[in-house]
Amino acid sequence: MTTHDYPRIVVGPPGPRAQAIVARDAEWTSPCYIKEYPLVIARGRGAMVEDVDGNRFLDFMAGIAVSSTGYGHPAVVKAVQDAAANFMHICGSDFYFEGMAAICERLARLAPGPGRKRVFLSNSGAEAVDGAIKLVRHATRRTAIVAFKGAFHGRTIGALSLTSSKSRQHGGFGPLLPDVHHVPFGNCYRCEYSKTFPSCQLACVSAIENDLLSRHLDPRDVAAIFVEPIQGEGGYVVPPPGWLTAIRQLCDRHGIVLVFDEIQSGIGRTGRMFACEHEGVAPDVLLLAKGLASGLPLGAIVARESVSTWENGSHGSTFGGNPVSCAAALATLDLVQGGFMANAAARGAELLAGLNALAAKYPTMGQVRGQGLMLGIEFVKDRATREPNKALVQAIERKAFEKGLLVLSCGVSTLRLAPPLVIDAGDVTIGLRVLEEAIAEATTEAAAK
Numbered sequence: 405m406t407t408h409d410y411p412r413i414v415v416g417p418p419g420p421r422a423q424a425i426v427a428r429d430a431e432w433t434s435p436c437y438i439k440e441y442p443l444v445i446a447r448g449r450g451a452m453v454e455d456v457d458g459n460r461f462l463d464f465m466a467g468i469a470v471s472s473t474g475y476g477h478p479a480v481v482k483a484v485q486d487a488a489a490n491f492m493h494i495c496g497s498d499f500y501f502e503g504m505a506a507i508c509e510r511l512a513r514l515a516p517g518p519g520r521k522r523v524f525l526s527n528s529g530a531e532a533v534d535g536a537i538k539l540v541r542h543a544t545r546r547t548a549i550v551a552f553k554g555a556f557h558g559r560t561i562g563a564l565s566l567t568s569s570k571s572r573q574h575g576g577f578g579p580l581l582p583d584v585h586h587v588p589f590g591n592c593y594r595c596e597y598s599k600t601f602p603s604c605q606l607a608c609v610s611a612i613e614n615d616l617l618s619r620h621l622d623p624r625d626v627a628a629i630f631v632e633p634i635q636g637e638g639g640y641v642v643p644p645p646g647w648l649t650a651i652r653q654l655c656d657r658h659g660i661v662l663v664f665d666e667i668q669s670g671i672g673r674t675g676r677m678f679a680c681e682h683e684g685v686a687p688d689v690l691l692l693a694k695g696l697a698s699g700l701p702l703g704a705i706v707a708r709e710s711v712s713t714w715e716n717g718s719h720g721s722t723f724g725g726n727p728v729s730c731a732a733a734l735a736t737l738d739l740v741q742g743g744f745m746a747n748a749a750a751r752g753a754e755l756l757a758g759l760n761a762l763a764a765k766y767p768t769m770g771q772v773r774g775q776g777l778m779l780g781i782e783f784v785k786d787r788a789t790r791e792p793n794k795a796l797v798q799a800i801e802r803k804a805f806e807k808g809l810l811v812l813s814c815g816v817s818t819l820r821l822a823p824p825l826v827i828d829a830g831d832v833t834i835g836l837r838v839l840e841e842a843i844a845e846a847t848t849e850a851a852a853k
């Protein structure tokens with residue numbers, strides 16, 4: 405095992421320097437920010453984050469599944485420095501540069517499914533979602549969109565209309581886009597039809613057709629179904645085998661465009677380039693962002709040529725496809741394909757095995773699930789009732805932070821593990837050890853209350 409100089413807590417976080425920055429931030433930043441816990445980063449290296457007081461953390465959240473190649477990977481830093489020194493902007497909507505053509509070709513060739521693809525570059529995930537809403541409406545001349553309960557697609561008005569993970573994200577912002585219809589996701593742990601897989605025969609998919617599309621919404625009015633192959637913010641929920649295939653078949657029966665939002669699950673995180681590849685299903689439109697450029701802002705709409713029918717001048721962006729971001733994305737893909745994706749599969753299997761071993765000891769761990777390095781633990785008050793245990797997740801997250809492990813929650817009561825794809829076997833061991841300490845302490849304290 406390699407030696408690691410982290411976690412290293414020299415002063416209980418937030419230390420004095422961190423506290424000063426948190427106080428300044430609180431005075432001037434918009435109150436809408438979540439600020440999950442008072443981590444004040446000074447620098448990072450690989451999977452290690454160091455705060456302004458010299459504390460070192462093992463990062464199991466990657467800035468919300470973004471820092472795919474870890475912090476400061478030399479190949480990414482060099483690509484960014486070289487691109488920045490040449491030119492930082494030209495506007496790819498109006499002019500040309502090699503990096504933009506190269507990343508679009510690369511993504512088009514990587515995207516699953518037959519036929520040519522065309523790529524549009526955005527600045528963010530939400531902007532890719534918004535662009536895709538426009539694209540599918542333009543291509544089909546239909547208006548309705550079907551999305552899933554628990555989905556997270558972003559926070560701009562268009563993307564927010566598809567989002568359905570927390571009502572606070574909607575509250576006070578309406579009315580949102582009309583003609584958006586939310587149906588239950590393939591969440592077998594909390595089946596809305598109180599059925600069990602596989603005897604359910606995917607009743608949740610049949611219901612889209614037999615209920616929504618036959619009683620309420622004419623399928624000829626539906627432009628697209630937007631779906632995350634693994635729900636991210638909604639709780640790292642993995643649908644059952646065959647579920648995505650059934651959604652694909654439903655779309656094909658009605659000429660509905662299928663959009664996979666792989667903004668969180670894509671770019672090697674699950675051990676395959678795209679999570680949909682585990683199921684062997686290809687979308688018509690694939691959306692990417694988060695891990696694509698190792699932290700530089702870049703999103704992508706990768707669409708089949710048959711859907712990419714919007715004409716010259718119908719969509720664009722001043723900053724989208726920034727040259728420095730394109731360079732970072734090319735370097736990121738080299739690294740992901742050059743070993744980090746395989747590492748995500750191998751380390752993910754170790755982590756999953758370790759989590760399952762923990763679940764055998766701690767009955768509050770209701771379900772462990774995920775693929776590669778996209779892993780979730782849903783905490784419950786009682787395994788029989790499956791009542792969510794939100795307070796316990798918050799306590800574990802905070803304790804892990806104080807012990808030098810960065811994790812994040814998602815959904816109602818799920819702890820997510822989304823480390824940079826660079827973690828090694830030693831990081832897995834450290835992460836599991838600190839996580840167990842946090843779970844044990846939080847559980848004991850909760851029981852004493």
Ligand SMILES: *Cc1c(COP(=O)(O)O)cnc(C)c1O
Pocket residue numbers: 528529530531533556557558559632636637665666667668669693694
């Ligand atoms: C984060 C996320 C988005 C939104 O991306 P932003 O860059 O925050 O706008 C959309 N879809 C999914 C699945 C995400 O995880």
